[in-house]
Amino acid sequence: MEVKTYSTGHTIGSVAFGWETEVGTRVLVTGDVKNYEKLPKCDLLVTEANYGDPWDPGCRFEDDIVGFGDAVDSGATFGAYAFGKAQRAVSLIRALGYKEEIGMGPKSLALTRELMPGSGPYTPVEENGTDLNVVTPRDLYHVKSKRKYVLTGRNDLPYTQIRLSDHLDFKGLMRMMEKISPKAALIYHPEGKRANMMAHHLRELGMASISVSQIEDSF
Numbered sequence: 001m002e003v004k005t006y007s008t009g010h011t012i013g014s015v016a017f018g019w020e021t022e023v024g025t026r027v028l029v030t031g032d033v034k035n036y037e038k039l040p041k042c043d044l045l046v047t048e049a050n051y052g053d054p055w056d057p058g059c060r061f062e063d064d065i066v067g068f069g070d071a072v073d074s075g076a077t078f079g080a081y082a083f084g085k086a087q088r089a090v091s092l093i094r095a096l097g098y099k100e101e102i103g104m105g106p107k108s109l110a111l112t113r114e115l116m117p118g119s120g121p122y123t124p125v126e127e128n129g130t131d132l133n134v135v136t137p138r139d140l141y142h143v144k145s146k147r148k149y150v151l152t153g154r155n156d157l158p159y160t161q162i163r164l165s166d167h168l169d170f171k172g173l174m175r176m177m178e179k180i181s182p183k184a185a186l187i188y189h190p191e192g193k194r195a196n197m198m199a200h201h202l203r204e205l206g207m208a209s210i211s212v213s214q215i216e217d218s219f
Helices: 065-074 085-095 105-114 137-142 170-180 191-204 211-215
Strands: 004-007 015-020 026-029 046-049 075-079 100-105 122-124 132-135 148-151 160-162 186-189 208-211
Touching: 015 100, 026 211, 046 170, 065 085, 065 160, 065 211, 085 100, 085 105, 085 132, 085 170, 105 122, 132 137, 137 148, 186 211, 191 208, 191 211, 208 211
Parallel strands: 026 046, 046 186, 075 132, 075 148, 100 122, 100 132, 148 160, 186 208
Antiparallel strands: 004 015, 015 026
């Protein structure tokens, strides 16, 4: 059996897996998805639903690239998870034309140097920081900076939030469904009601769909 991989844009190297069964069924299994443009059409889709609840306002959003750019121009320290979010922050900072050193925490710095060679210069962040810093959210407290932001969709952290998600919101998930046109979908992530609600919504649209927890509940 030949299994192909397709980039999903969630983190560097994140992919979906696709194959065709012996009876010709095209199966596509994703992890978390940020960009669905490279995903192929399929018959059965197994996918995430981090923001899959159509009735939850928190599942509909746009990334605040403008707000992020304003913060970069003003100089700031950003709280971002060491793997994934920190590399996206660095990529956006460089895309905005910032060429100076970026101060980074040790884990973020090691991962970014390995995953994004040539995207420096960087410097290990000191207590006083540089003009622009990227550290983990828990390390924001230790860096002296006039402006501190956390790059997340969460609302439970004591810093100003800038929305930069590594996931599709509900509208994006529905556009993904339209592009790859599955006949059936199995929704598996996260735990809780969002996967159930996305499966329910897809059934209302006429697609055969069920969540993993609903399968478990039937036994």
